[in-house]
Amino acid sequence: MSYEKNLATTGPKATRRQVVAGLAVAFGGVVLRPTAALAATEEEISRSQEAIHQVTVFKASRKRVYEALMDTKQFDQITNLSPEMRSGISLGDKPTEISREVGGTFTLFGGHIVGRQVELAPNERIVQAWRVIDWDAGVYSIAKFELVEQGAGTKLVFDHTGFPKGGAEHLAAGWKAHYWETLDKFLT
Numbered sequence: 499m500s501y502e503k504n505l506a507t508t509g510p511k512a513t514r515r516q517v518v519a520g521l522a523v524a525f526g527g528v529v530l531r532p533t534a535a536l537a538a539t540e541e542e543i544s545r546s547q548e549a550i551h552q553v554t555v556f557k558a559s560r561k562r563v564y565e566a567l568m569d570t571k572q573f574d575q576i577t578n579l580s581p582e583m584r585s586g587i588s589l590g591d592k593p594t595e596i597s598r599e600v601g602g603t604f605t606l607f608g609g610h611i612v613g614r615q616v617e618l619a620p621n622e623r624i625v626q627a628w629r630v631i632d633w634d635a636g637v638y639s640i641a642k643f644e645l646v647e648q649g650a651g652t653k654l655v656f657d658h659t660g661f662p663k664g665g666a667e668h669l670a671a672g673w674k675a676h677y678w679e680t681l682d683k684f685l686t
Contacts, residue, residue: 548666550658554678558685560621560645563652566681567624567643570596577607579680590631607676613638621645633662654678 556563566572574594590608597603602615610631617625628641639661646653661669 547659548661548663550656550666550670550673552656552670552673552678553653554656554682555648555651555653556682556685557651559650560647560652562685563645563654563681564621564624566684568596568598568618570594572684573606576677576680576684579683580607580676613641616640628658637662 558566566576573596577594590610592605592609594607595603595605597615598618600615600618603613604615604626605612611628612631613626613628615624616627617623622645624641624643626641627638629638640657640659642657644655644657646655656673658669658673
């Protein structure tokens with residue numbers, strides 16, 4: 499359906515929702531449906547998306563925290579402070595690799611975590627398409643690290659969304675144990 503045909507079908511007095519729904523069909527997008535229809539189909543919009551929001555403060559500058567998260571050698575040292583690595587458990591045999599370029603890839607924790615850099619604002623923000631290797635193929639979540647100056651330290655505001663349903667509790671505990679606690683030990 500073309501834009502003109504959509505306009506002719508919906509008419510000049512059509513509601514915005516009718517026009518947008520028609521355009522979505524015309525351009526192969528998702529059709530917006532009235533609320534009653536949404537209740538009947540669970541697959542279009544998730545109203546119960548799990549998300550993780552964590553805030554932690556480090557006694558280090560934003561630059562120091564950013565570098566620790568983005569530098570392959572430093573992050574490898576952080577990985578070695580994780581509970582599994584200290585106990586001799588191996589998560590994989592791939593080396594830590596972190597691209598410092600938008601669009602570049604990263605491999606962490608022996609290859610157990612992989613992804614791609616979506617946005618990098620040095621000393622301010624890191625946004626990653628992030629996944630655990632045993633998730634279904636093609637499933638990536640979004641991990642966002644905001645670094646906020648707080649006196650001589652840094653407040654890290656972390657948000658993680660888009661991961662498989664039911665994973666929030668496990669992932670939240672993992673971020674705390676494998677990132678924040680080990681990063682704090684590394685920085686002090």
